[in-house]
Amino acid sequence: MTRHVRRTGPAPTTDAPVRQGSLRAHNLALVFRQIVAADGRPISRIELAHQTGLTRPTISRIVDELLAGRLVTEAGPAPYGGAGRPRVGLVLSRQGPAGLGLDIRADCLAACVVDLTGTVRHLAFVPNPGLDRPADDVLADLAAMAWSAIRAATIENLTVVGATLAVPGAVQANTLVRFAPPLGWRDVDVGALLGHGIGATASARPVRTPPGAAASTAVLPVTVENEANLAALGELYAGGEELTDFAYVSGALGLGAGIVLDGRLLRGARGWSGELGHVTVFPDGAPCPCGARGCLQAYAGIEAILATAGGPPGGSPVADALALADAGSPETLAALDRAGTALGIALAGLVNLVDVGTILLGGSYSVLASWLTDRIRTELSQRALSTRWAPVEVRPALLGPDAAVIGGALTSIDRVRHNPSSWLLHRAAADDRNAGRPRTGVVAG
Amino acid sequence: MTRHVRRTGPAPTTDAPVRQGSLRAHNLALVFRQIVAADGRPISRIELAHQTGLTRPTISRIVDELLAGRLVTEAGPAPYGGAGRPRVGLVLSRQGPAGLGLDIRADCLAACVVDLTGTVRHLAFVPNPGLDRPADDVLADLAAMAWSAIRAATIENLTVVGATLAVPGAVQANTLVRFAPPLGWRDVDVGALLGHGIGATASARPVRTPPGAAASTAVLPVTVENEANLAALGELYAGGEELTDFAYVSGALGLGAGIVLDGRLLRGARGWSGELGHVTVFPDGAPCPCGARGCLQAYAGIEAILATAGGPPGGSPVADALALADAGSPETLAALDRAGTALGIALAGLVNLVDVGTILLGGSYSVLASWLTDRIRTELSQRALSTRWAPVEVRPALLGPDAAVIGGALTSIDRVRHNPSSWLLHRAAADDRNAGRPRTGVVAG
Structure with missing residues (x-):
């Protein structure tokens, strides 16, 4: 199943002095946003230079960074009306970072992975035996689903950067469920419990990682958000400009x-x-x-x-x-x-x-x-x-009952869309640690 | 009457490529924000360099621009624990740009001028003969009040940069009153009418401007906003961090x-x-x-x-x-x-x-x-x-019945606090036009 969803909304901002380091990050984010905003249409390096006002050498350097970090890929020739040879277009990568969404419903638990383009790449359900189960049991099931989704993502060369769980209730600080009457949960630190649960599942069932590898100890960042809020974000992405x-x-x-x-x-x-x-x-x-x-x-x-x-x-x-x-x-x-x-x-x-x-x-x-x-x-x-x-x-x-789980996955990937430099830094660090080892499918955030 | 009010809230942001020109504006705004945030405490150039990470020469250049543009002034020595001679502190200017607020109440019309520090410098009232008057009559009275306030500001070496009118109703695009039941107004373009009214008053009653001078034709930017919204902004400023x-x-x-x-x-x-x-x-x-x-x-x-x-x-x-x-x-x-x-x-x-x-x-x-x-x-x-x-x-x-008119004045000055560079550009242009002529107290925005 594939759904195309799209992001609208204000661009990321900074309130720091602009010096060389942050200038590079600013300009990289600026170029990346043009590729995001093109919404699947291949965009050439020349077009990027026109749109941003940056020089061709700067654009080339930034695009090389984005290509190396699996944030963009080269697609077929970009639409071009002028003379000369056709230009190579750039699009968001479908084999780079990915976001994971999780949802608790009356009849099932759901998991969803979206890639950088906002395309749903994995959508899975397991039955929910009942709403009166202890939180620990529900979260253990969700951790197992999360790990299955991360494995499925790895097979498609995607790297899950974070998980977002939808909960029908009031959530504090993106982790603590203050009150979720349909589940009977009150003051449960769902973010911490689920993060540890996913980490424990990862340790028990490592994915293509040699014995002793450090990657399974990386804790996936988990955030928790109200179900209606995440569903609204799913609809926002799906609804177009x-x-x-x-x-x-x-x-x-x-x-x-x-x-x-x-x-x-x-x-x-x-x-x-x-x-x-x-x-x-x-x-x-x-x-x-x-x-x-x-x-x-x-x-x-x-x-x-x-x-x-x-x-x-x-x-x-x-x-x-x-x-x-x-x-x-x-x-x-x-x-x-x-x-x-x-x-x-x-x-x-x-x-x-x-x-x-x-x-x-x-x-x-x-x-x-x-x-x-x-x-x-x-x-x-x-x-x-x-x-x-x-x-x-x-x-x-538009999205029917899957709006919240898709919204959760989009929320998870959004941190990379907003701040591509932080992903590149994490990538570089992970590459140093994992030199010579296969990719594990999880990065710590 | 003097009230100290204070601004909180997110800093201004940009979504432009950072090149030399916008880099200068960015860094100028950054330095200016430190002085705004110091909230009346004199802050030294060295402290500004520490807080922003910018070099001493860059800070000196920016401070010179801010001083020349009447955005800051030098105050007594900044608090300083080290050895050597005391450092000169910088504070927001009380003789630079100012914002004008206007309000329609049951019993009176009100006008207020605040300076860059958020201090109320002028607060005046005239009786409101009745709520059933035609919009034109009310707006003519407000234009006269606005002009009196601008004259009063000029005497104190303040330059009014804009006016904001509080209206008890629904306003569209900061100018069109869609529906204001207490006034019986429906679909009145109050922003345009009031702007022209102030311009006409200025033409009829020029302030210290030689015959033929261009300044009286400058139209003061007028925005219109819901009364409760402006009062909330007044309380926001007054309420502290x-x-x-x-x-x-x-x-x-x-x-x-x-x-x-x-x-x-x-x-x-x-x-x-x-x-x-x-x-x-x-x-x-x-x-x-x-x-x-x-x-x-x-x-x-x-x-x-x-x-x-x-x-x-x-x-x-x-x-x-x-x-x-x-x-x-x-x-x-x-x-x-x-x-x-x-x-x-x-x-x-x-x-x-x-x-x-x-x-x-x-x-x-x-x-x-x-x-x-x-x-x-x-x-x-x-x-x-x-x-x-x-x-x-x-x-x-906190502010009682004056919250809305103060909030309107603060809204008018906020554009300078958010974007000091645009004020400096306007100043430079106005100085070119007005070379050799006394200040008129109004700048076009």
């Missing part, structure tokens, strides 16, 4: 939102933004397990829709709800209406407060979108002030 | 919020963020003039508090409400309770969606804070998920 401002509504294990403004994820002061499921819709309404009354989740959460729809709790509940709605079940239709209205009220608040012009319905909501969208639009047009002069678009998200 | 993430709640002509994350204003996709007054609190509740039902404004707007409190509509209504509450008026206390509860429900939604740990009650709410805060806190602790592990602070804002 026009999609830079939107709210992604996740109907997965939890009900959450990922808010993107100007091509950047809005994480909030402490990383706890997007708790859409606990926005109050009816202040005196139904009690929520969080302790409050009238939370959106009590009306529009997938479980709430299924419960009031009288659907079966097992199997593929969303498909069942969809089948019941298609069959005209009054209870299901009423539940979907209630959910759409409640979603619309809460999303109108979101539009009033953070001002987005596009709502993407993700996860299960993308499947149910045709039953929800009208109600959401009605509430938005009544309650979001700016819809008086600028309507809000409501539509299903 | 710790205050980088908060929501400011404006209880002025309108009920709005200015949201600051990581030292930056959250403007939203189109600049219409913070419409707190039209967040739904009770979906089937009281009708709002906007056309929706149950908007926060219908419960917590100053007019709603005064109406249900039975207070007089004229005079100083907030002072009257406070007096009635202090006297134990049951209707007033009930109205304040209702307002506090509604504010708490809406602010819990804001905390859930954008994640701020601090709420600042501004405008009239700062005066009424002691009657509102408990109810707000109660709702937040019940309805904002993160308060389970990280409480939200609720407190009155």
Whole structure:
């Protein structure tokens, strides 16, 4: 399976004095960004010189560095209208660094590897036996999946530079899960546990590494992020250049939102933004397990829709709800209406407060979108002030249930896209250590 | 009147190739930022060299440019522990560029000038005869005020570089007021009208400029911004380094919020963020003039508090409400309770969606804070998920009713703080044009 996804958003920046060393890194990043921005179109060295204003010798030196570091490769001739011999074009490498994403879902665990071009190169699932398992068991399964993905990447000459796990809950400092109600996790240092788990798996099952080699002790950098946030990043990459401002509504294990403004994820002061499921819709309404009354989740959460729809709790509940709605079940239709209205009220608040012009319905909501969208639009047009002069678009998200795991993988590779010099430095150090040994597929970050 | 305010937030950035010209600008901005960050403490050339890593000759050249351009001045000796003669310290100039802020309030129009240090150098008010006047009349009054402020600045050897007007409504592209219900304005290009108004006033009443001089035709750059947003920026500057993430709640002509994350204003996709007054609190509740039902404004707007409190509509209504509450008026206390509860429900939604740990009650709410805060806190602790592990602070804002006009002036001067080189270029061009003529107090931006 291959999906092309694309990155938009502000370029990396520096706040350092510009001297020789950082000048080189700055210019290398500048050239690399042109190749990233070309989005798969081969770009010639002459074009790079034109675009950046750098001299031809400087461009040649930088391109040599990028080629040696497996960040770019030479493709066929670049499109060229002039006379003379055709120019060799440069594209992002499909055999260089790669990012790993991991996701916990109701029915499965997922792993995904994307390369520098944003192409999905590996996408795997294992069944999730249940949501009530201890965190250690889930994380051990995820570590094993991660290692399988790293091995698969190695076979394709990719080097995984980091892993990002999607969690349905509030995460602090990219590692500590403060509260993930669907999993029953509270204050679990998931980043550290998963990092050690992957390291232990690597030690137990080394990949093409001779006995005594040091590479298996390298700890893969692991970050943890809210599921809706990562799914929003996946949609941001997939959506192309026009999609830079939107709210992604996740109907997965939890009900959450990922808010993107100007091509950047809005994480909030402490990383706890997007708790859409606990926005109050009816202040005196139904009690929520969080302790409050009238939370959106009590009306529009997938479980709430299924419960009031009288659907079966097992199997593929969303498909069942969809089948019941298609069959005209009054209870299901009423539940979907209630959910759409409640979603619309809460999303109108979101539009009033953070001002987005596009709502993407993700996860299960993308499947149910045709039953929800009208109600959401009605509430938005009544309650979001700016819809008086600028309507809000409501539509299903693009990537379906894989948005979060793809977003996680893209987040992992993004550090190289933002800072290619750091990858080159790590490469050089790893090459020194591994001189004469086969590649191991993992670099420490 | 003098207030010291201070700037926090990310530094300016570039995405250009670094060559000789931009390298000079980059390093000049870098040195200037050290002087800005010293926050009034004199800083020596040697210290600048240490902090930036630039050479002493480079620092000397840059400091000479900053001195010539009136961006910095030499102060007394910098604190110095070593031997040898005391070093001369550098501080931001109080006789260089300045920013102008303007504000429309229920009872008055306000103008404010701040210098580079963030110190308020001029703060003036004229009565506002009424909120139902045509936009042209209000803007003509504001243009006259602006010109008076520019003249006052000139007398103090300050050069006003731009004006920023606070408007209680939704503004597009920093100039077009889409919808300002308290003023009855809809789709008014306030930026252009006010810019021309100031230019016309300048032509009619030139300041110390010989006949035929070109300076009075220079159009002062005018930007327009939501009142709550500018007030939030004022509070950001005034709050010191710790205050980088908060929501400011404006209880002025309108009920709005200015949201600051990581030292930056959250403007939203189109600049219409913070419409707190039209967040739904009770979906089937009281009708709002906007056309929706149950908007926060219908419960917590100053007019709603005064109406249900039975207070007089004229005079100083907030002072009257406070007096009635202090006297134990049951209707007033009930109205304040209702307002506090509604504010708490809406602010819990804001905390859930954008994640701020601090709420600042501004405008009239700062005066009424002691009657509102408990109810707000109660709702937040019940309805904002993160308060389970990280409480939200609720407190009155610092700057009182002048927050927006000060925030506007600071916004105007910020372009120089962010990009000192552009000011130096403008200065040089203006000096060429004005050779032999006295300073006019206005530069085109």
